[in-house]
Every structure is written in C-alpha cells, then in structure tokens.
Amino acid sequence: MANVKVAIRVRPPTAREGADGGKLAVQVEDKSVRIQNGKLDGRADGAVDSREKLLEFGFDYCYWSVDPADPHYASQEEVFQDLGVLVLSGASEGYNVCLFAYGQTGSGKTYTMMGTPDSIGLTPRICQGLFRSEDTFPDGQNSSRVEISFLEIYNERVRDLLRGGEQKKKASLRVREHPEKGPYVQDLSQHVVSDCKQAMDLLEEGIANRITAATHNHDASSRSHAIFTIQYTQAILENDRPSETVSKINLVDLAGSERADPHYCRDRLTEGSNINKSLVTLGIVISALAQNSQMSSSCQSINSMASEADGSTVGSHSSSLSGGGGGGAGAGGGRRHCFIPYRDSVLTWLLKDSLGGNSKTIMVATVSPSAHSYNETLSTLRYAAHARNIVNKPRVNEDANVRLIRELREEIDRLKSMLLSFEMQRNPSPSLSDERDGNLSDMVLQNELKVQQLTKDWSESWGDKTELLEKYSVDINRERAGFLINSLAPHLVTLDRDVLSTGVVFYHLREGVTHMGPQNQCEEPQIVLQGGASCEIENRGGVVTLRPLPGGCCLLNDTEITEPCRLAQGMVITLGGVHRFRFNHPAEAAVLRERRLASEVGMNCTYIDLCPLDP
Ligand SMILES: Nc1ncnc2c1ncn2[C@@H]1O[C@H](COP(=O)(O)OP(=O)(O)OP(=O)(O)O)[C@@H](O)[C@H]1O
Structure with a gap:
C-alpha cells in the first residue's frame, strides 16, 4: 500500500500579474502551503471567519519557484532530485510509476514536466537518469530494454504523437482493456530506444506534433493531455539466478484544470458541447478514491479501537487537509465504498492503475502565486489534498x-x-x-x-x-488475440505447405550475402533448409537481389528464374518446390503505400504496377 505523493510548485508571477502590484496569495514553508484570501482583508473584524481568510495545507513536497534570487527558490534540478529520483528508483525496483502534473492553464505544468531548452524538465531528466543508471552495470550482468510511446488525449480522442506518414492522419485510436494488463491503446506505436538521444528525439517529435495540432486548433494546448510512457524491462542474471521486471512509467502533462470543476462543466456536459470530460472525471475519480481510502482507514481505526480493549489511544491516519473539506471522512463502517467511474473518460480509464491501482503515483500540482488566481489556486490545492489520500497497491511486476x-x-x-x-x-x-x-x-x-x-x-x-530488437529495430506488440511484428529491415516470412508445421519463421536479410539451402549443397547456409534448392540473397544498402544456385529449381512468383533477379515487396520465392517464402521490404512498402494512396489503385496492385523495377 502506498499513498499518492503530492508536490506543490509555485511558479513566478507573469508580467501581467506583476504589473498589478504583484500581490501574492500563496506562501510556502517547509511542507505546507498557506493561501490567503486578499478580498476579505477590508471587511470588518468579526464578519470573517479567520479560517476562510488563511488556509493551510500540508503536502509531501512544496516548491517555491517564484524568484530565482530567493534562497528558498526550487530549481528544475531540485524538483528532479526529489520527484524524478522517486520515479527512477520505483522503476528500477520493478514498480509501475506515474507522475502527473495538474493545475490551471499557465500555472507551469508543461514547464515542470517538459521544461524549456535552457531549463529541461522532469521528463527529459528522467530519460537521462534511466540511461545513466544503465552505465552502472558495465559488466554485462544486467541488460534492459526501453520502449517509448507518446499519446495525446484531445476531446476524448487518442492520437499517437509518434506516428509519422500516412498513420498521422488516422483520427483516433481505440482504448481497450487487457484481462491481465489492464487498459491500453490499440495500435499505439511503441519505439525501442537504445540510448538517451533516441529517447529525447522521440520526446521532441511528440511535443512538436502536439504543438502543430495546437496551431491548427486554438484550444488544443490547454485542452489536451499528453502521456509519455516508458516501458522499462530489466533482466539480471546474478549467481545463476535470473530476475526480470517490467515497469511502466507514465509521465502525464494534463490540460488546464479550470475546466475540471464539475459544477462549471455540468451544463455543458448535458448540452454535449465540447468540454474536457477527462478532467471532470479525473476530479470525480480522485474525490471518490480519497473518500474510499478515508472510509477504509476510519473502518480500520474503529476495528482496531474495538480490538484494543484496554482503551489506549489509537493514532488514526488523518488527512493533511486542514482547510480543504475532506468530505465524507467521518463516514461510519456501515457506508458502502463509492463506485469509481474510471471508464467515464479516456484519461481516467488509461490511468486506472495509476489511481488506486498497481502503481506508485506522484502528483505535482502547479499554482500561480498571484492573488488574482486565488480561486483557481485554492481549487488546485483542494484537489491535491484529496489526491494525497488515495491509497495505491503497487507491486513488483515480475516475469x-x-x-x-x-x-x-x-x-x-x-x-x-x-x-x-x-x-x-x-x-x-x-x-x-x-x-x-x-x-x-x-x-x-x-x-x-x-x-x-x-x-x-x-x-x-x-x-x-x-x-x-536491437539489431533490427523490431516492434513486437502483443495484441489480445495475436502478435504484430513490425520490422524495419528486409525479411522473409515462411509460407509453409506442410500441414503439420505450426511455427511462423521470420528471417532477416542482413546487409551482405545470406546463403539459403540444405547444409550439404551450399557452404554454411545462414538459413538452413531441409532439402530443396539453394540460393543466395544479397542485400546492398536496401537493394535486395536473389541469385539462384545450380542444381535446383528456384521460382519467383511462380516463374522459374536462372539469373539474378532483384526482389520487390510482396514477391514469393519457392525453392525446390518445397520451401516458400514471402519477401517483405518495409521501407519499399512504405513508399508504395504513399503511391497507392496518391494513385488510388486498389489493394491488388503490385510493386510492378506502381513502380516498375529497374532491370
Ligand atoms: N517554475 C517556473 N519557472 C519559470 N517559468 C515558469 C515556471 N513555471 C511556468 N513558467 C512559465 O510560465 C508560462 C506558463 O507555463 P506552462 O506553459 O508550463 O503552463 P501550463 O500549466 O502547462 O499551461 P497549459 O495548461 O496552457 O498547457 C511559461 O512561459 C513558462 O515558461
């Protein structure tokens, strides 16, 4: 069991906030944040309850990033040293980890999660940290795999931020639920990366795609949620004892939260207008989870009080919320737990494990220091205080x-x-x-x-x-009822005629010459065949040529060939009338798909139709 950890970060005032006299409503001291309602200052004493005027909240971390000259100023590095290191240590132990930034528009979520080129934020620092930790195992005993995906939820639609070419146009992806692994996005591209630079390139590519979307549509930046996911698999063989863990790190930059107030949105929801349903549901899910956790802890307190017949004092788990209205905390053991409406929005469905499930979760709530934003900041602090009551059940994800x-x-x-x-x-x-x-x-x-x-x-x-995975940049996606193997390199897939054969074999055609055939017919074949004919396949910079060898029959698309012939996407090779292979050339196929789209030729067109081969 682990409570969601909550951090508050206060950003510098904007020029506009500063121009108005720069009155601040927020103060930070150690692990507490105080917020003062300046509007009540002028009222006669006694008319105002002092609790309304000054509210205080306790959190796990509080960062004062208002003025770099201030000795208490919290820089990006300091935030990383707490929160980023927490993410990395959780992932290295094999836990799922989620870090999400919540706050009103312009409060500093993107700055905290992504940063700027001069002052990088948590996500790039976490990528750097992940690959730095790799270097601490130079003896080869430890190996790991890092896969990245990056999506955006905009108006309840999921977009892949890392899908180039024709896929980019695909409007939205479907969210599905795996019986064991939980919710996932179908067809979301996964990218295996082997160094920090590749990870950073993908992050930049995704951010650029997100920004492009914003240019076409004014509201996109403040209404879309970005989820950067790193799947980190570690394998260690120590004293002949293997260990393999898979940890999913979700780094989430949420949309502006002023649309998260259920009262603000209810009318619009019923009108069916274009509001941010995910944030409203997130608020409801957080409140319901917090309420359930408080009920459980109060039930536990009642139970333990009952069992402690000596009447000694029981220290109950109390919320940090002193001014925030925990709502329902005093519920007796007889009340039922609230239903958690995860599936009411795409965001909460995808983050189901991060909220009350198998994950160590950190929320960083960003606020403006300005008195102008008093209402929004108070609302953010209340959300954050609720979130701190959520209890998750993280477990090590062992193979x-x-x-x-x-x-x-x-x-x-x-x-x-x-x-x-x-x-x-x-x-x-x-x-x-x-x-x-x-x-x-x-x-x-x-x-x-x-x-x-x-x-x-x-x-x-x-x-x-x-x-x-390393050599051929292969993506293996496990679908509910199948595997999809995406390779970038030219390859052969067996088309077996033997009704008793059950495996699917996939041969990569490396740069240079690959010999195929029975062991006794051709010298040291890389692809060993039981009987049949022999041939050589040469891959020179992506141009792949088949060279039949004497002594057997070699067919290309059912036509016998005796001379070298250039292979094209989709061709079928038959050796000795027994072994059949389909040739795939992913790079060529991508070009052909573009041409097919442009020429509107049907699915049945061949490479020759679209792009006659050079002799
Ligand atoms: N801690 C900080 N230090 C310096 N500048 C900051 C800080 N936080 C935010 N800013 C600046 O404030 C502005 C707004 O921040 P940012 O874009 O991160 O807000 P946001 O909450 O992500 O907004 P939105 O919801 O619209 O995406 C930016 O110019 C950013 O550089």
Missing part, C-alpha cells in the same frame, strides 16, 4: 517464468532443509528413512533440473529478444 524459477528454488530450499532435519533425527527404522530421504532427494533433483532448464530457456530467449 512469470522468473517467478516460477524463484518459487521452485524456494521449494528446493524447503525440501533440502527437510532432508537435513530428517538426517539429524534419523528414524530407528533405517529402511523407512532411506525410502523417505530417497523420495525427497528425487524431488530436489527434479526441481533442480527444472530450474536449470528454465533458467537456460530464459537466458536464451532474453538474449534472442534483445538481439532481435
């Missing part, structure tokens, strides 16, 4: 095979200690003891063999996966 190996090892240890204790108190009947010890020893041996095999399989599959 299922690795978990099995660990559990088998624990079983082996248990059996061994049983054996040892039997040996120490040997039974007077030696034959019975021997039989029992023999059974136990067998079980230990069998489990040890299983562990050995599983560890070997795991090491090989991790090595293969890493090599494949």
